[in-house]
Amino acid sequence: xxxxxxxxxxxxxxxxxxxxxxxxxxxxxxxxxxxxxxxxxxxxxxxxxxxxxxxxxxxxxxxxxxxxxxxxxxxxxxxxxxxxxxxxxxxxxxxxxxxxxxxxxxxxxxxxxxxxxxxxxxxxxxxxxxxxxxxxxxxxxx
Numbered sequence: 001x002x003x004x005x006x007x008x009x010x011x012x013x014x015x016x017x018x019x020x021x022x023x024x025x026x027x028x029x030x031x032x033x034x035x036x037x038x039x040x041x042x043x044x045x046x047x048x049x050x051x052x053x054x055x056x057x058x059x060x061x062x063x064x065x066x067x068x069x070x071x072x073x074x075x076x077x078x079x080x081x082x083x084x085x086x087x088x089x090x091x092x093x094x095x096x097x098x099x100x101x102x103x104x105x106x107x108x109x110x111x112x113x114x115x116x117x118x119x120x121x122x123x124x125x126x127x128x129x130x131x132x133x134x135x136x137x138x139x140x141x142x
Contacts (some may be wrong), residue, residue, distance in 0.1 A: 004065045006139055012054045013132050019051040019127050034118050041114055042062050044121060045105060052102040055095060055131055062086055062135070074099035087134040094127045 026044045028049025034040055037075065058079040063069050067084040075096035101120065104112060126127035 002063055002065055004062055008060050012058045015054045016132055017053050017068050019047045020125055023047050023121050031118055034115055045117055048106050051128055052098055056099060086138045113122050
């Protein structure tokens with residue numbers, strides 16, 4: 001099995017960090033602006049989707065190389081990292097839910113409540129920050 005590509009993981013972590021910062025800026029605009037401006041909503045959804053995708057890419061990379069498991073789904077990937085001690089099991093469960101939300105954004109986007117997107121940015125974005133910290137710690141860069 002190949003080793004973890006620390007450079008690849010670091011680049012994806014940097015992407016997540018930048019996207020999270022941009023999402024925080026959108027959050028700071030307030031709910032009214034978010035709900036009334038389709039460009040802001042679309043930008044938020046896209047940034048959230050890409051941030052989750054980057055976390056999934058990291059997750060799959062580490063799961064295969066470190067945990068020696070091929071995840072059956074995006075949400076399972078985070079559970080594998082939790083069970084392997086790469087990230088905490090509590091965080092793994094939260095990110096598994098985020099992966100499920102990613103699937104909704106992609107496959108049933110018309111059913112997404114915009115208030116829910118705003119709430120996720122407000123309440124769950126810190127989970128991506130924790131993911132960055134825990135993966136860096138696992139790699140010895142924390």
